[in-house]
Amino acid sequence: MVEEEHTQExxxxxxxxxxxxxxxKGQKVELELKSGLAEVFGTELVKxxxxxxxxxxxxxxxxxxxxxxxxxxxxxVAYIAKETxxxxxxxxxxxxxxxxxxxxxxxxxxxxVMIVGPRDVGKTTLCKILLNYAARxxxxxxxxxxxxxxxxxxxxxxxxxxxxxxxxxxxxGFHVQSPLTYHFGKLSPNDNIDHYNIAVTELAKHSKLADxxxxxxxxxxxxxxxxxxxxxxxxxxxAIKSFKVDAVLVLDQERLYNELxxxxxxxxxxxxxxxxxxxxxxxxxxxxxxxxxxxxxYFYGGRIPLYPHSxxxxxSDVNIFKIGAPLLPSSCMPVGMKxxxxxxxxxxxxxxxxxxxxxxxxxxxxxAETIFETNLAGFVVVTNVDVDRQCLTLLSxxxxxxxxxxxxxxxxxxxxxx
Ligand code: ATP
Ligand code: MN
Numbered sequence: 254m255v256e257e258e259h260t261q262e263x264x265x266x267x268x269x270x271x272x273x274x275x276x277x278k279g280q281k282v283e284l285e286l287k288s289g290l291a292e293v294f295g296t297e298l299v300k301x302x303x304x305x306x307x308x309x310x311x312x313x314x315x316x317x318x319x320x321x322x323x324x325x326x327x328x329x330v331a332y333i334a335k336e337t338x339x340x341x342x343x344x345x346x347x348x349x350x351x352x353x354x355x356x357x358x359x360x361x362x363x364x365x366v367m368i369v370g371p372r373d374v375g376k377t378t379l380c381k382i383l384l385n386y387a388a389r390x391x392x393x394x395x396x397x398x399x400x401x402x403x404x405x406x407x408x409x410x411x412x413x414x415x416x417x418x419x420x421x422x423x424x425x426g427f428h429v430q431s432p433l434t435y436h437f438g439k440l441s442p443n444d445n446i447d448h449y450n451i452a453v454t455e456l457a458k459h460s461k462l463a464d465x466x467x468x469x470x471x472x473x474x475x476x477x478x479x480x481x482x483x484x485x486x487x488x489x490x491x492a493i494k495s496f497k498v499d500a501v502l503v504l505d506q507e508r509l510y511n512e513l514x515x516x517x518x519x520x521x522x523x524x525x526x527x528x529x530x531x532x533x534x535x536x537x538x539x540x541x542x543x544x545x546x547x548x549x550x551y552f553y554g555g556r557i558p559l560y561p562h563s564x565x566x567x568x569s570d571v572n573i574f575k576i577g578a579p580l581l582p583s584s585c586m587p588v589g590m591k592x593x594x595x596x597x598x599x600x601x602x603x604x605x606x607x608x609x610x611x612x613x614x615x616x617x618x619x620x621a622e623t624i625f626e627t628n629l630a631g632f633v634v635v636t637n638v639d640v641d642r643q644c645l646t647l648l649s650x651x652x653x654x655x656x657x658x659x660x661x662x663x664x665x666x667x668x669x670x671x
Contacts, residue, residue: 576598
C-alpha cells in the first residue's frame with residue numbers, strides 16, 4: 254500500500270519557531286517556505302525551494318517577521334514555539350560585528366569567541382547561527398571545531414578548522430571541501446590530554462595564518478566538546494590561551510559559568526547565555542550512528558555518491574605511527590623521565606591484526622619528528638591484514654598508490670560492509 258503524502262501547513266507569528274524531528278529510518282521530510290522570511294539556524298530559506306531533511310534531523314525554523322511553512326512527509330514531532338533565545342543570539346552576533354568593523358579599521362585580527370557548555374545544550378547550533386549571520390554580512394570567519402567526539406567538519410578523533418564564506422545548507426550542515434585537520438585519534442580529549450593540547454596548539458598556530466584581510470578581521474568561532482566538571486577546565490584554559498580567545502559564551506549552566514569566572518584570565522570576557530528549549534538530547538546510540546554515517550560518507554559520499562578505491566600496500570612501503578606508549582607507573586620509569594613523556598611519544602608500529610578496520614590518518618609529515626606540527630592529507634581504513642604476504646589492504650578515496658607513506662593509527666574503527 255502506498256502511503257498518502259502527509260502535508261502540514263504552519264503559520265508563524267514574528268519571533269516564533271517551528272521545531273520538527275525526522276526520526277524513523279528512511280524517512281524524508283520536505284520543508285518549504287510559502288511566504289514571509291524564515292531561517293534555519295541562521296541560514297535564510299529561499300521561498301518555494303524544497304529542503305529535504307533525512308532521519309536524525311532535529312530542526313528549528315525561526316522567523317523574525319512571520320511566515321508560512323509547509324512540511325511534507327512524516328515528522329515525529331512538529332510544533333511552534335514562541336519562546337526562543339534568538340534575540341540574545343542575535344545580540345551576540347551584533348557585538349561581534351562591531352568588533353569586526355573595528356578590527357577592519359585598525360587592521361587587527363577580528364574577535365575570537367569560544368562556545369562552551371555541558372552536553373546537548375546547542376553549542377554546535379549556536380556556532381552555526383553565528384557563522385551563518387557572519388556569512389550573511391559577507392564576512393569570512395574561521396570555524397574551529399575542537400570536539401573530537403562528534404564529526405562535523407572532519408573525521409571523529411580529529412580537530413580542524415575551515416573558513417566559512419557562504420551560509421550553510423540547512424539540510425546538509427557544513428560544506429567541507431578541505432578542512433585544516435590535526436590528528437588526535439581518540440574519541441575523548443581526556444584519553445590523552447597532553448596530546449590533545451599539542452594538537453590544539455598546532456591547530457591554533459596554523460588556523461591563524463589568514464590568507465587575506467577579510468579572513469583576518471572576520472575573526473574565529475570555536476566549538477568545544479561538552480564540558481565535564483573536573484576534567485575540562487585544563488583543556489578549556491589551554492584552548493583559550495592557544496587561540497587568544499577574547500570572549501567565552503557559556504551556554505546554559507551557571508555552575509560552569511562560575512567555574513570559568515574563577516579560573517579565566519582577567520582580560521577574558523565570559524558571558525552566560527541561555528540554551529534553547531528546543532535542543533534535543535542525543536542518545537549514545539545516535540551519537541555512534543552520526544559518527545558511523547560521517548565515516549561512510551567520507552568514502553562513499555552522501556547525496557552525491559563517491560566511489561572509493563581498494564588497494565594493497567606492502568608493509569615495507571609505509572610507516573605506521575601511534576601516539577603514546579603504554580603508561581608505566583612512575584616507579585618503573587627511568588630516572589628523570591616523567592609519565593607525560595610517554596603519553597606523547599611517537600611510536601613506530603609493525604602492522605598486525607590489531608589494526609584491522611582501524612582508520613589510519615594520512616599525514617603530510619615527511620618524518621616522525623614533524624608529525625605533531627603537520628596537518629593531515631586524508632584518511633584510509635585497513636580492510637585486510639595479510640601477515641604471510643606482509644601486505645595491507647586499504648580503503649581510500651583516492652586510487653593507489655598512497656601519495657604520502659606516513660600514517661597515524663586512530664582508535665576509530667569502520668567496518669566496510671559494501
Ligand atoms: P553535544 O554536546 O553533543 O556537542 P551540542 O551542545 O552541540 O551537543 P547541538 O548539537 O547544537 O548541541 O544540538 C542538539 C540537537 O538539537 C541538534 O540535533 C540540533 O539540530 C537540535 N536543535 C538545536 N536547537 C534546536 C531548536 N531550537 N529546535 C529544535 N532542535 C534544535
Ligand atoms: Mn556539539
